[in-house]
Amino acid sequence: MKEILREIGMIARALDSISNLEFKEYDLTKGQYLYLVRICESPGIIQEKLAEVIKVDRTTAARAIKKLEINGFIKKKDDEHNQKIKKLFPTEKGKNIYPYLKRENDHSNMVALNGFTEEEVENIFNLLQRVRKNVEVDWEFVKKGNKRNY
Amino acid sequence: MKEILREIGMIARALDSISNLEFKEYDLTKGQYLYLVRICESPGIIQEKLAEVIKVDRTTAARAIKKLEINGFIKKKDDEHNQKIKKLFPTEKGKNIYPYLKRENDHSNMVALNGFTEEEVENIFNLLQRVRKNVEVDWEFVKKGNKRNY
DNA sequence: TATTTTTTGTTGCAAATGCAACAAATTTAG
C-alpha cells in the first residue's frame, strides 16, 4: 500500500505552519490566511460555503471569519433576497494584503515543485484534483453525521 | 500557476477530520492517531524525532505523547546511554488498536485513489514524495527561526 | 579539559479547533 495520504499530511502540515509563521507579519493569526485568500478570490461567498471549500468545521470557519471582520480584513453584507445569509467581501485592508498572500503561496508552490518538469507539474495537479474530488465525497458524508462502512 | 498546495491542503484537512471522527471510537482524541501509528511502526523513536517526521510543533507533540501515555496507549522508556532522551513504545493496548488505525488509513487511501490505475498510483506517490522532500527543507529552516527570502 | 552550542524535554499562556446544542430563515414535501 502506497502511503500517499501520509505524504500529503506531512506536506500540508509543513506548509501550513510556514504560512502561519510568515503571515504574522500581516497580523493574521493561525489559519486566517486560508479564509482571506478565498474571500478575495470569491467575493460574496458565504461562510457555509467557505467552510465547505476549505474543508474545515462550520464553527471554526465562523469564528475565523468573525475575527477577520473584527480586525478589518473583511466585511459581511446582507443579501437582498435572503435574510439568512451573509455575503463576505474583502475590505481595502484585506485587498491590500492579498498580493502578499499570493506571493507567499506562489513561492511555496515553486519550492514544492522544485525539480519538476512542466509535464510533471501538470500531471501531479491533475492527479491531486482527482484525489481531492474522491475525498470530498467522504468528507461531506462523514461531516453530516454518517458512518463510513469498511 | 497550478495550485497544487491548495489541493493538498483540502485533501489533508478532509481526511484528518474524518480520521479524528472515526477514531473517537477507540478513545483517541484529535491528532493522537498520527503519533500512535508512528510509534507502533518505529518503536523506540523519541519525541523530538516524531515531531519532525509528522511535521508538527515540538511542544504539540510533547503534549499529545504525554496524553497517549496517561491513557495507556504508549510508554516511555529511559535510554541506557543517554539520560536525556525517552524512547517511545506502544503498550499492549496501543498495539491492539494499531490494526484498526491501519485499516482506516488503508480505506481512506483506497477512496482517495478510486479510479486510479496501478501506474497512476505509483506515479502520484513518487511525485508526492519529491514534493515532501522539497518542502521539509523549508519547514526545518523556518521552524529553526530562519526567514525565507522571496 | 573547559566552555559554547545544540539537542531534548517541559510548562505558561493565549489562541484556534470542533462537537453539541440551539435558533431562525428557507426550502421541500405532503
Added chain:
DNA sequence: CTAAATTTGTTGCATTTGCAACAAAAAATA
C-alpha cells in the same frame, strides 16, 4: 398551504495547538 426538513449562523465548553521561555543533558569547539 401547512408542516417537516434543511440550511445558515451562533454560542458554550472542553480540548488541542504553538510560540516563549526555561532547564538540563550531550555534543562540538577551542
